[in-house]
Amino acid sequence: MTQVYDYLVVGAGPAGMAAAIEASHAGLTVLVLDQAATAGGQIYRNVGHSSTAQERVLGPDYSLGKPLLKAFMAASCDYQPLAQVWNIEPHAQGFTVAALIDGRSVNFVASDLLIANGAMERPMAVAGWEKPGVMTAGAGQILLKASALLPKQVVLAGSGPLLLLLAHQYRAAGVTITALLDTTPRSNYWRAMPWLVAGLSMPKQLIKGMWLTLVQRICVPYFANVADIQIVGDAQVKAVRFMVAGKEYEIPTNLVLLHQGIVAQTQMAQTLACEQEWSDAKQCWQTQVVKAGQTSVPGVQVAGDAGAIGGAQLAQLEGRLAAMARVKQNCTHPSWARKLAYFALSWRIRQLHWARGLVDRMYQPAPWLSTPTGTTVVCRCEQVCAAEITDIAKAGCAGVNQLKAFSRAGMGPCQGRQCGLNLGYLVAQAQGRSMAQVEPLSVRSPLSPINLGQLAQATEL
Amino acid sequence: MIASAFSLLNQPSSLNPDTCRILLNGIEHQVPVAMSVAAALLYLGQGATRQHPVSGQPRAGLCHMGVCFECLVTIDGQQNQRACMRPVSANMSIISTPKDLNS
Structure with missing residues (x-):
């Protein structure tokens, strides 16, 4: 007889970890499936094994993941790393989730699901972006977090907080930033202006963001309002060409890191037919949420950047709220303290999403890139x-x-x-x-490629 | 193989002892443990991972988080493995042969 879990969480980033902690403390049987070798998601990747040199370069916000990771590892939930979910479908007792683990497909059954597999970077299709020597800024940061790898020199191009943060971290590590090409259109700053009020509700983050922007403008060769980026080279990047105010520039480099914000990974929710909606502010598709992560499909929740993009802090709160909502189902008479905590948490999440409105509008992709x-x-x-x-x-x-x-x-x-x-x-x-x-691309299983041998050997229930 | 565009953060003057032996296209290398295969390729100076099946051009990992499928290599005989999703392990054999890599 296969074990039926009360709560299956896909993803062990801030949202997934927080949800697993909350749900297992409340006595639910919880399984967390994560594709990475260690928990933390992209934001807190490798935080449990990082060196002091990495922590110095990555900054204090990265180390915020440590207490969360510690609580997650101490929680009484089942955790399966290196598990690649390739299929999710309804089942008599809830849902069945198939994951590739060590080259074999294994089925898990759960009555309720939380999709918390996070975001990916918005693709930045510039001419020549397929050449070796072009990666995303996220990739650059992952190499730093997980493998302590740094480029010797780099050109950063695009728009958004991560690009500025990476420039800052690279400088702290002594990497030569040959140029930072900012593609944020000038009109975005005007469009974002009314949202400054929202940003002011989080003064610490606002000051940090403004400071990061200012420092890069002073400390690295910085080009604003960049357009028409072209990657030059044959088998390997040799240079990057771009326009600023009608003037063409060419800068030699062997590495270009691109970034223009992040978008939700909606594929899992889509296979379960959860309703999708286009977000004009975030310029991406996202899974519709009724309340506390509940999607249009009963038994399926989303939390964190897999739902509406909001960053690590919001993801952690959303994960916790989703788990609290799931726990509430089993509890007919919740205590007043619990009700109050639930209400306070949902209010805080709403407020943080509103504050995020500034970043959403400031870093919308330039039309020439879309x-x-x-x-x-x-x-x-x-x-x-x-x-x-x-x-x-x-x-x-x-x-x-x-x-x-x-x-x-x-x-x-x-x-x-x-x-x-x-x-x-x-x-x-x-x-x-x-x-x-224009509807999004339809998604069909398998969610990630699986070979015929693995499919044939897939454990039957 | 060309000079790597990447180097380790804590550049070991005291030579980092935590390395493991891997075989890249049959040639032996020592790489830091817990690195992803994709990171190990960059560390060893192999900037491209595969030959694109449609265009024939060399390609390399773009996202390093399992999304783009550009870093597909053969690991221990298994084809089309995402190099970014697999940590290196002792005596792992990796086949990655993008054409025109160093031309």
């Missing part, structure tokens, strides 16, 4: 360029899913994760529609 042109590769897996997609869209293609059938864009191993948003933007632009009117 709608690439010409031979710029949009679908990296199937090597489909922007012009081909625009042509198909202009010929009257019904949407991104039909476009996938016509062009193969979105059919490769990454399953549309790197091109899906740009396909949507290109179709919307060509057909004069809004993003909300």
Whole structure:
């Protein structure tokens, strides 16, 4: 007889860890599946094994993950690292979740699910971004956190808090930042202005952000309002070319790190048919949440950046709230103290999301980056360029899913994760529609590739 | 193989003892333990991970968090493994042969 868990959490980042702690303390049987080797998610990656040199470079916010990780490791939940979830479906007793563990597929059953697998970086399709020597800023930070690897020299390009933070961390570690190319359009600052009030509700973060911005502008070769970035090179990056106010620049480099914010990973919720909605502020699809992480599908919750992007602090609170809501189901008469804690937590989450409005608007992607042109590769897996997609869209293609059938864009191993948003933007632009009117790419199992042998050996229930 | 664009943060003058032996395309190397395979490739100066099946161009990991599938390599005989998702282990054999890597 297979064990039926009360609560299965996918992802051991701040949201997943906080939820597992709360739920297991309340007496639920909890299983956490995480794809990484150690818990922490991307933000607190490797925080349990980091050296003092890493902690010095990464800054105090990284070490905030330590007490959370400690509480998670002490909690009485089952935790399975290096587990790649490839299938989730409804089951007589709730849901069955199949994960690849050490090359074998293993099934787990749970009455309730929490999807907390976080976010990914918004793809930044500039000309030549497929060449070796181009990575994301997140990748650069992961290499620093998990492997203590640093580039000798780097060009950073894009927009958003992570890019500035990484520049700061790299400088602290003595990396030569050859240039920082800021693609944030000037109009964003004006658009974000009314949201300054929201930002002022979190003065500490606001000051930190402004200080980070200011320091980079002074301490590294900084270019503002950058457009038309091109990566130059053959088998390896040799230089980056770009325009500022009508003037062309070319800077030699062997490494370019790109970043333009993060977007929610909605694939798991989509396979379970949870309703999706387009967020104009965050410029990405996200899973609709009724309250306390509850999606449109009974028994399925989302928390943290897998839902609405909000960062680590919010993710931790949302994870806790989602678990409290799940615990409430088993408890007919919650105490007043519990009710009050629940109410206070949901209020705090609402307030933090409102404060996040400033960052959302300030770092919206520049239009030229959302709608690439010409031979710029949009679908990296199937090597489909922007012009081909625009042509198909202009010929009257019904949407991104039909476009996938016509062009193969979105059919490769990454399953549309790197091109899906740009396909949507290109179709919307060509057909004069809004993003909300262009549906997202459909998601089908397997959520990550599995070979036929593994599928055949998949443990049957 | 070209000079690596990456180096270790705590550059070991006291030579970091926690290394393990891996085989990259049959050649023996020592790399720090707990590194991902993708990080180990960068550390060893291999900037590209695979030859793209459609374009034939060399490609390399973009995201290092399991999303982009650009860092696919063969690990211990298993094809199409995401190098960024697998920590290195003792005597691991990695096959990664992007064409035109160092041209």
